Amino acid sequence: MSAPLLVVEDLHVEFPDETGMVHALRGVSLTLDRGEVLGLVGETGCGKSVTGLSILGLVPQPGRIKSGRILLDGQDLTALDEGDLRKLRGRNIGMIFQDPVTSLNPVFTNGRQVLNVIERHLHLGRAAARQRALELFVSVGLPDPEAILEGYPHQLSGGMQQRVMIAMALAAGPELIIADEPTTAVDVTIQAQILDLLLKLQRERGIAILLITHNLGVVAETCHRVAVLYAGRVVEESPVGEFFKEPRHPYSQGLLHSLPRLNQAADWLTPIPGNVPSGHEDLPGCAFAARCEYATDRCWQNQPPMYAAGAARRVACFLAEEAGW
Amino acid sequence: MTAAAQPLVQVRDLSVFYESGGGFLGGSTRRVRALHNVDLDIPAHQTLGLVGESGCGKTTLGRALLRLVKPAGGQVTIDGVEVLALSGAALRALRREMQIIFQNPIASLSPRLRVRDVVAEPLQTHTPLRGQPLNDRVLELLCMVGMDESHMDRFPHALSGGQAQRVAIARALALNPKFLVLDEPTSALDVSVQAQILNLLQQLQGQFNLTYLLISHDLAVVQYISQRLAVMYLGEIVEEGPPRAIFGEPRHPYTQALLSATPVLDPHLARRRIILSGVVPSAADPPSGCPFHTRCPQVMEQCREVNPPPTQIDADHWASCHLLTK
Amino acid sequence: MSSMLAEGLAKRTGETRNGTPGPIRFFRHEILALASAIVILASLGMMAFAPWISPYPEEGAGLPVVSHQLLAPSSVHPFGTDDLGRDVLSRVIFGARVSVTMGVMVTLVAIAVGVPLGAASGFFGRWIDEAMMRITDVFLAFPPLLLAIVFASAMGRSFGNAMLAIGISWWPWYARLVRSEVLSLREQYFVDAARSIGVKDIKIILRHILPNTLSPVIVQASMDIGSAILAGAGLSFLGLGVRPPIADWGRMLSDGRAILLSHWWVSTFPGLAIFVTVLAFNILGDALRDWFDPHMRTRRYVA
Numbered sequence: 001m002s003a004p005l006l007v008v009e010d011l012h013v014e015f016p017d018e019t020g021m022v023h024a025l026r027g028v029s030l031t032l033d034r035g036e037v038l039g040l041v042g043e044t045g046c047g048k049s050v051t052g053l054s055i056l057g058l059v060p061q062p063g064r065i066k067s068g069r070i071l072l073d074g075q076d077l078t079a080l081d082e083g084d085l086r087k088l089r090g091r092n093i094g095m096i097f098q099d100p101v102t103s104l105n106p107v108f109t110n111g112r113q114v115l116n117v118i119e120r121h122l123h124l125g126r127a128a129a130r131q132r133a134l135e136l137f138v139s140v141g142l143p144d145p146e147a148i149l150e151g152y153p154h155q156l157s158g159g160m161q162q163r164v165m166i167a168m169a170l171a172a173g174p175e176l177i178i179a180d181e182p183t184t185a186v187d188v189t190i191q192a193q194i195l196d197l198l199l200k201l202q203r204e205r206g207i208a209i210l211l212i213t214h215n216l217g218v219v220a221e222t223c224h225r226v227a228v229l230y231a232g233r234v235v236e237e238s239p240v241g242e243f244f245k246e247p248r249h250p251y252s253q254g255l256l257h258s259l260p261r262l263n264q265a266a267d268w269l270t271p272i273p274g275n276v277p278s279g280h281e282d283l284p285g286c287a288f289a290a291r292c293e294y295a296t297d298r299c300w301q302n303q304p305p306m307y308a309a310g311a312a313r314r315v316a317c318f319l320a321e322e323a324g325w
Numbered sequence: 326m327t328a329a330a331q332p333l334v335q336v337r338d339l340s341v342f343y344e345s346g347g348g349f350l351g352g353s354t355r356r357v358r359a360l361h362n363v364d365l366d367i368p369a370h371q372t373l374g375l376v377g378e379s380g381c382g383k384t385t386l387g388r389a390l391l392r393l394v395k396p397a398g399g400q401v402t403i404d405g406v407e408v409l410a411l412s413g414a415a416l417r418a419l420r421r422e423m424q425i426i427f428q429n430p431i432a433s434l435s436p437r438l439r440v441r442d443v444v445a446e447p448l449q450t451h452t453p454l455r456g457q458p459l460n461d462r463v464l465e466l467l468c469m470v471g472m473d474e475s476h477m478d479r480f481p482h483a484l485s486g487g488q489a490q491r492v493a494i495a496r497a498l499a500l501n502p503k504f505l506v507l508d509e510p511t512s513a514l515d516v517s518v519q520a521q522i523l524n525l526l527q528q529l530q531g532q533f534n535l536t537y538l539l540i541s542h543d544l545a546v547v548q549y550i551s552q553r554l555a556v557m558y559l560g561e562i563v564e565e566g567p568p569r570a571i572f573g574e575p576r577h578p579y580t581q582a583l584l585s586a587t588p589v590l591d592p593h594l595a596r597r598r599i600i601l602s603g604v605v606p607s608a609a610d611p612p613s614g615c616p617f618h619t620r621c622p623q624v625m626e627q628c629r630e631v632n633p634p635p636t637q638i639d640a641d642h643w644a645s646c647h648l649l650t651k
Numbered sequence: 652m653s654s655m656l657a658e659g660l661a662k663r664t665g666e667t668r669n670g671t672p673g674p675i676r677f678f679r680h681e682i683l684a685l686a687s688a689i690v691i692l693a694s695l696g697m698m699a700f701a702p703w704i705s706p707y708p709e710e711g712a713g714l715p716v717v718s719h720q721l722l723a724p725s726s727v728h729p730f731g732t733d734d735l736g737r738d739v740l741s742r743v744i745f746g747a748r749v750s751v752t753m754g755v756m757v758t759l760v761a762i763a764v765g766v767p768l769g770a771a772s773g774f775f776g777r778w779i780d781e782a783m784m785r786i787t788d789v790f791l792a793f794p795p796l797l798l799a800i801v802f803a804s805a806m807g808r809s810f811g812n813a814m815l816a817i818g819i820s821w822w823p824w825y826a827r828l829v830r831s832e833v834l835s836l837r838e839q840y841f842v843d844a845a846r847s848i849g850v851k852d853i854k855i856i857l858r859h860i861l862p863n864t865l866s867p868v869i870v871q872a873s874m875d876i877g878s879a880i881l882a883g884a885g886l887s888f889l890g891l892g893v894r895p896p897i898a899d900w901g902r903m904l905s906d907g908r909a910i911l912l913s914h915w916w917v918s919t920f921p922g923l924a925i926f927v928t929v930l931a932f933n934i935l936g937d938a939l940r941d942w943f944d945p946h947m948r949t950r951r952y953v954a
Contacts, residue, residue, distance in 0.1 A: 043515040187378035192586035217588025258520035260549035271520035420849035433840040
């Protein structure tokens with residue numbers, strides 16, 4: 001059992017805004033093993049994108065990492081300066097963003113986008129670099145790679161642009177890819193193509209993927225494990241099979257019960273009452289207490305720690321003590 | 326539950342074209358075929374779910390029914406009234422009967438109007454209600470959608486997505502319409518809010534005998550609330566039927582691919598994934614024959630030349646595919 | 652106007668804690684905004700109360716005092732006297748009436764003509780838009796001051812004509828500005844919603860579209876007031892504005908030109924008045940733009 005590739009330890013990230021300090025992450029902890037796909041799920045405002053950006057050291061100003069550690073292969077990324085982080089980005093960690101239209105530079109050719117990554121991190125000659133770019137385009141399933149190499153992003157459909165992004169993320173051979181809502185902006189049939197591609201590449205190259213998404217269906221189909229984020233903390237971490245069969249944390253249960261299902265008829269959905277906290281308040285207790293049907297006084301006053309709930313499951317809920325998971 | 330119930334909305338041969346590109350100094354304008362000879366019946370007091378991916382024309386269809394875009398041809402009959410022939414005062418009167426809920430709730434509310442004014446507008450336009458009676462009716466409508474007096478003076482940007490959508494629904498119901506087009510009403514909302522809005526829409530449908538056209542790309546949402554389903558591809562309806570038939574036994578290859586691509590909340594479910602090759606062809610230059618033939622895994626020679634007509638599969642289930650007529 | 656500034660200032664001061672946009676920039680902003688508010692209030696005050704606050708009101712209105720020609724600034728005449736012996740300070744105060752009125756009226760004329768035309772053009776499109784665009788193209792092909800001069804000379808020398816002339820040469824900017832705003836607003840969901848309710852087009856434009864074009868128009872207008880004052884001064888300088896002996900800053904600038912080196916005060920003080928007033932309106936425009944922006948744009952961080 002080798003050491004995990006990525007360990008995030010008690011990460012706190014905050015942003016000032018017009019009305020005060022937003023506590024975007026309030027102590028996020030998670031681990032990612034080599035070659036594993038971890039789904040990081042949550043709704044708007046839960047902090048999932050911030051988590052991804054923090055790992056890359058790209059927290060937008062004036063936000064900052066307040067405390068916590070991010071260990072990549074044992075090395076603490078929070079202790080590195082910008083120069084060292086830049087060497088890591090692309091080389092050790094690849095990133096795929098949500099909207100390829102805004103992530104690809106419209107004035108560079110597709111080939112140039114990928115070559116930028118190759119030239120920066122791998123020291124190959126021009127011909128070798130171009131060859132590698134071509135190979136990457138083939139491996140991401142782009143038809144007519146030669147032509148696309150010379151072409152521009154606006155000439156491609158959304159799905160193909162996303163493939164170019166994947167090629168860029170893979171270009172320098174990273175061990176970890178952070179994919180932030182990679183298929184939210186594309187249609188469902190294209191999404192299926194992209195996810196299949198990601199899984200295929202992941203298996204072939206043994207890459208670990210941190211898949212950030214709000215779509216639980218995508219998680220079910222692509223991830224080995226899932227971490228549920230609520231108001232800046234991980235509330236449940238579990239292998240997917242067990243998670244979907246028996247979610248433990250009340251928030252996870254609420255989420256799954258409020259989703260319409262394709263293969264089950266239901267008369268009414270059960271929404272989670274209330275709203276996600278805004279992030280401005282300092283919540284001494286469990287952030288979910290206000291919306292939880294099992295909340296006790298203790299929940300309002302103390303933040304539950306992560307309890308082990310099975311071989312590979314962790315749940316941040318006081319129910320763990322009574323339920324004997 | 327089938328077409329035996331008299332349809333409230335009948336669409337025949339509806340076509341819509343867009344001009345895109347070009348400009349004053351010329352340059353090529355392209356004629357985009359958004360809807361192509363669409364036939365559709367929406368049964369009264371029920372929900373018809375319209376699914377498809379981007380560019381299939383589902384949003385255009387909803388807007389065409391409301392006369393927000395100008396069709397190039399066809400007829401639309403709502404409650405016996407020929408909608409496309411109306412204009413002026415008659416058209417304005419008809420607008421009381423049909424309303425639309427948009428995909429982006431906050432953007433569908435005028436940014437400088439307070440909630441009370443947003444909901445009051447239809448009443449001010451069509452009724453003589455003013456002053457206190459108007460106020461009372463606005464409050465009544467807001468309560469119907471689960472909001473209260475404290476929201477009345479807010480501006481749209483101060484509302485959450487779910488609240489804004491509720492206001493939009495209140496506005497839509499102000500004049501007691503019969504027919505509501507719901508254009509991706511929950512796509513922009515969080516999962517937990519989605520459930521609240523879907524429940525609300527269902528409840529209101531029962532309460533006021535409404536007929537819905539629900540447009541969505543999310544098959545699970547559509548299945549949950551619809552009694553009938555229509556699948557669109559490149560401006561045409563390719564399959565139509567009750568949800569259990571469409572999901573249980575999809576007959577059109579596109580429907581099959583769409584279903585297989587939709588993620589399911591069960592990691593252990595073994596699925597045969599149908600991966601479609603290529604991308605959706607441009608609606609400015611649609612393929613000959615069957616619009617799906619360029620990507621169909623079961624394409625035949627015939628498909629390139631002849632557009633298959635609708636073939637009856639069951640009493641209430643039909644699809645347009647040559648495979649069915651073999 | 653000043654209450655909006657005050658509100659805007661309160662928004663910035665009251666609610667910022669925890670190190671938001673750097674302290675230096677914020678402080679600078681506040682000082683400038685305050686200073687410009689003071690200047691604008693002062694010029695409005697001068698306009699309204701000229702006869703009461705100027706030390707020599709009759710001279711301000713034009714009465715020559717032959718014995719006191721071209722006196723240097725002193726305690727009796729803080730700004731000195733001009734070539735007709737009139738107290739320059741009083742002339743400057745009276746001059747505010749003409750200049751500031753010019754600035755405001757011109758802008759109002761340009762808005763009154765440009766905004767409706769631009770809105771109609773943007774909303775209805777097609778031939779109305781084409782026609783409008785071609786007309787504005789013609790206007791925009793000329794430097795605006797040149798156009799104003801042409802109109803003013805054609806219409807004859809008077810205050811009213813000068814205002815009209817400048818206003819007519821400026822409306823195309825507002826038309827274009829409003830048109831482009833309307834073009835994008837027209838596609839918004841809330842406009843579709845209004846159409847689907849059955850609201851008439853005119854009402855849609857007035858109620859839903861125009862109010863949302865307000866902020867760029869207001870910002871442009873406040874900056875234009877400054878430019879209009881300058882343009883008015885320019886026309887007067889060329890002899891196309893008000894007739895003497897009415898006090899007008901541009902005229903005063905021109906009159907003192909020949910004796911600038913020997914009797915600097917005759918031109919300098921009116922020149923300073925122009926400079927300070929125009930600057931104040933420009934800063935007001937900046938402040939308004941900033942005030943509108945945070946309201947519209949939410950600085951939301953990726954979550």
